[in-house]
Amino acid sequence: MIVKDQEMKIRELEKNLQEKNIRPTAMRLLVLEALLDQEIAISLTDLEKEVEKSDRVTLFRTLKTFQENGLVHSIDDGTGAPKYALCEDGCKCELERDLHVHFHCKECNETICLPKYKIPEISLPQKFISEEANLVVKGICGKCAS
Template sequence: MIKELENKLKQKDIRPTAMRLLVLEALTSQEAAISLSDLEKAFEKSDRVTLFRTLKTFQENGLVHSIDDGNGAPKYALCEEGCECNIERDLHVHFHCRVCSETFCLPKYKIPEINLPTNLKSEEANLVVKGVCGKCTG
């Protein structure tokens, strides 16, 4: 498992430090996106700044993407295999459960291309569907 995580980091040109491996392992084990606060709770003895920098490094290198689900703090989820975080190709819908507050990536549901006026250049887009997840309705 550690070798797989190291390889995943190396593929994205990220040096595999002990903390980065631990954070990647935590993200890999999550079904839902995770906030910095949630990650901090999982790593009680870790420095918040180190965790934040790790997430930012992952984001800058296309390993994770951030999600603004309207709760005031971004959440982070692993990018799907082959994702380049390209606004024209890789953007997908997210689902936020208003009961349990979990946010899920729905990579099979792509955000449709929006043709902006020529004087505008898009840099990011975010589509969050809010409702109740299957875990909370059942």
């Protein structure tokens, strides 16, 4: 029964990657599985600890492939290392539609996606072209405030 459950899980992970036009290699499956297990955004260093038998370059390339294909988004939370989180279903990482607020807790150092809180549209001066936006609210999360 355990083997059958594992096979179903792998097929589901493969399907998730294929839907984003990402070839499902063993490493990509491991990284996706690790990201699915996270409730917070994760840095490359933290991902290294989660995925055994991996090297930093391969993990970085995997994350970049995921990002280029709209499976993950990166977050600059001001800590000096980008964090990565899975995109919501239906996300196309479009500035006007999909960007949301992130929260960085100063106590536990966790960064959390808040997809229900969208970044409002910002009207830029003529001939300015937006390529990315990032809104990070910093403070104390509910877990640490308790």
